[in-house]
Amino acid sequence: MKKRYILALLAASLYGCQNDLKVPETVSQSAQNPADIDAMIWKKLKETGEFRWDMASEQTVWSALQNSDQVMSVGYKPASADADLRAVIHTINVQEGDWKTAREALIDLIFSEERKTNPALKREDLLVFTEQTLPVVNVRVKNLTTVQALRRSPLVRYAEPMGYEPALSDKKARVASSSGCGSNIADIPLAEGADYTTVSPGSKSSWNHPFHGIRDGWTRTSGAGMKLMIIDTGLSYDQDNLSGNFNQGASTGRTVERLVTMPKAWWWSPDETPRDGCGHGTAMAGVAVGPRGTDGAAIGVAYNASLVSVRAVADVLIDESREVKGVSDAYILAGNRSDIRITSSSLGRVTSSSQIADAIRYAFNRGKLMFCAGGTSFGWSAGWWGVTFPASMSEVQAVTGVQDNLNSACDACHKGSQIDFVVVMEKAGNDRHPITLAMSGDAPSTVGGSSVATATTAGMATLVWGQNPGLTREQVVSKLAAASNYFPNRHPDFGWGRINVNAATQLQ
Structure with a gap:
């Protein structure tokens, strides 16, 4: 179908499409513009x-x-x-x-x-x-x-x-690359010290990890025994660190599952696959669970956790009917699996979707801890920078990104009272972003926005829950909040604030 693209929002069991989703060629003259x-x-x-x-x-x-359709x-x-x-x-x-x-x-x-x-x-x-x-x-x-x-x-x-989202008045500006795809590369040449630190046995830890006590936290927990679901655009088939080399170095005994819940675009088209045609899902997986290996690639926060990747969307903006269905089915899938406790979704939309809300409440009532991106925009929002859906729901933990000055949102990150946690993910002086896995090879790429903040926070929650699997969801959230810089108060725009996961692993 013809998508209604917005500039870069939010930097998501197989069911088939029974009918063609093509947009009608003519619209009744009585329909509003x-x-x-x-x-x-x-x-x-x-x-x-x-x-x-x-x-x-x-x-x-x-x-x-x-x-729409x-x-x-x-x-x-x-x-x-x-x-x-x-x-x-x-x-x-x-x-x-x-x-x-x-x-x-x-x-x-x-x-x-x-x-x-x-x-x-x-x-x-x-x-x-x-x-x-x-x-x-x-x-x-x-x-x-x-x-x-x-x-x-x-x-x-x-x-x-199901598939209507507000768009730019200039239809020519609605292009796929503006929905979080096609940029899974380093935004500048990367340098040791400025962008990463090499840790044993040979992986690159991102420059922002120390702001959250991640490297120190690794002395107590690695996420072993946990299984993190990432609801996004899938995984690149060419990134070996998310397939054959997922277990290497200090990352051992874990698994990768590649699933797809997004229906195909046309009734006659080939089945959808878990392959990432966008790059966003691969980047989020690298941030959260990339291996702590020997090949010099970027290491994920929960480097010993297993991964369930669900391709629920084509890009980060949930603006197609089949993407609403894909995201909804992904949360139902999470709700039905006892081995999945945490989900991370760096996706969103401007309008609420009651079907997605139903699915999130279904998963919430079954004990899942869900992290959602608060929103990332580039000039399209006409002065509105509120928390996007579904991060705006009370059943999820909403996350956004801040700069390394610790008190300013990233250049394009949304903020507001519904935000629960923030992650340092942008250097104020030169806009450097955290490193992650590229679509292929060991040379890291970089990724920004509330997207990387969300995957990072889900990784930290995986570390905490993996250290003590007997905790409830509420106890995990309480530990994360208590180890954040604004606790016991909430900031009006940044919630509990910046988590120190090393401190969280030491709380009784």
């Missing part, structure tokens, strides 16, 4: 700090559908049930009882409305993606009357455009 929709979204963001589709009129919701995310419930499912979302069996009945009645309602303008429509043609776990359906909606009927139905918890 995208520029007007976008203006309304930015206005709400600046006024309230968030944008949910229940803030928009039925006409606006329908217009957003027609200006017409795919709607509809959360449902039995008519007598409470619409707020956050406490019970993980206990629902949508295949049985009242939930199955409600789903069938909802699809009947949609089918009835859509057939008014398309008598040849078949009921099975409505569904775009399959869903086995959450009480939600993803359907193609073309009629305004369908949106109106859904807004009024006691079966509906939410009804939202």
Whole structure:
């Protein structure tokens, strides 16, 4: 489908796409102009700090559908049930009882409305993606009357455009490279001392590690026995340090899994693979769990932890319907696996997605500790620099980046009251960023923004939990907070602040 790109935001079981996700070639003349929709979204963001589709009129919701791929995310419930499912979302069996009945009645309602303008429509043609776990359906909606009927139905918890995000007014500026891809290289020539320190048995530790006590913390913990899930753009098949050389030197006995939850773009296209075509997921994996080896590559924070890489998105902006589905399924996957305790996602979007929120609450209720990037932008945000979704959710730990002066956000990092932790990831004098694994080879690349801050923090949490696997999620967060520089208070923009993981490993 035709993506609606924004300049560099957030520097995310396989289900197949049943229908073509191509954007309609024509849009009804009664649909609102995208520029007007976008203006309304930015206005709400600046006024309230968030944008949910229940803030928009039925006409606006329908217009957003027609200006994207017409795919709607509809959360449902039995008519007598409470619409707020956050406490019970993980206990629902949508295949049985009242939930199955409600789903069938909802699809009947949609089918009835859509057939008014398309008598040849078949009921099975409505569904775009399959869903086995959450009480939600993803359907193609073309009629305004369908949106109106859904807004009024006691079966509906939410009804939202799945793939609409506000974009630049200049459509020519919407390019894939602006969504966090294509830059997994060193931003300047790297030098010993300035950019890294070589540690035994021959790896490069990033210049920012001492700001967080990481090297000292390695004397007590390495993340052994833990399994970190990174929800992102996948892994490069050409980076041996994330495959055959994942175990080398001081990194031993661990595993790599490469999974994909993002549906394919077209019903006739080849299956999606876990391969990273962007570079972002490879960089995040290197930051969090790169091996402590002998080949001179960048070392990850939790260098002895296992890795589960989930390719949930094509790039860091969650602006396609299939990316919303991919991210949602990734969190469900994490929730269903007892061997995964921590997830890291350096992805996001401007508008909220109730389907992703459902999935995050599903994983949260199953005990997962989730870290999300607070947001990174470059001129697109029209004066709004708030915490992006899903980092804005209370169920996740939101992370952003700061400069080495310790009191300023990085040049493009978002901040706000929803941030929980910060990571030093930019030198104020020359914009140097932390090192990580490139798409191939042992020469490090660099990566910045709230993305690297999030992967670093997830790595530190893995160190702490790996040291004492009997801790609860809440106890791990408490240790991280208590070892941060603003504790016992919270900074208005930076939360608990900068973690000293060496101190955290010594707290009782």
